[in-house]
Amino acid sequence: MTVVMNTISAVRVPTEIQAPTADRTNTAGKASGFMSTLEGAMQDIERLQSSAQDKVTALLDGSGQDVHSAMIAVEQADLSFQLMMQVRNKIVNAYQEVSRMQF
Numbered sequence: 001m002t003v004v005m006n007t008i009s010a011v012r013v014p015t016e017i018q019a020p021t022a023d024r025t026n027t028a029g030k031a032s033g034f035m036s037t038l039e040g041a042m043q044d045i046e047r048l049q050s051s052a053q054d055k056v057t058a059l060l061d062g063s064g065q066d067v068h069s070a071m072i073a074v075e076q077a078d079l080s081f082q083l084m085m086q087v088r089n090k091i092v093n094a095y096q097e098v099s100r101m102q103f
Contacts, residue, residue, distance in 0.1 A: 041087075045080045052077040 052073040058065035 041084060045077070045084050048073070048077040048080050 052070075055065055055070040055073045059067060059070045
């Protein structure tokens with residue numbers, strides 16, 4: 001049985017919807033709320049995927065990991081990744097719709 005885990009690091013926001021670097025920071029030099037929220041969510045998803053991969057590896061190694069917790073971790077990681085991809089798609093669609101508007 002081969003376990004293939006997708007990593008979140010390969011998923012990036014398209015460059016056409018990224019704000020210029022100067023616009024992404026507020027006066028205190030911190031990332032804007034929206035961008036920091038997205039980055040935090042991506043880090044959480046990557047953490048879930050890493051945890052799931054560790055649990056599956058422990059299960060396959062026979063180091064006492066039970067099947068149920070490994071499957072739950074894999075499903076949590078999968079669902080969070082799917083949700084993140086749907087949110088990304090909605091953001092891209094919203095950007096494309098705004099770019100089609102005539103002012």
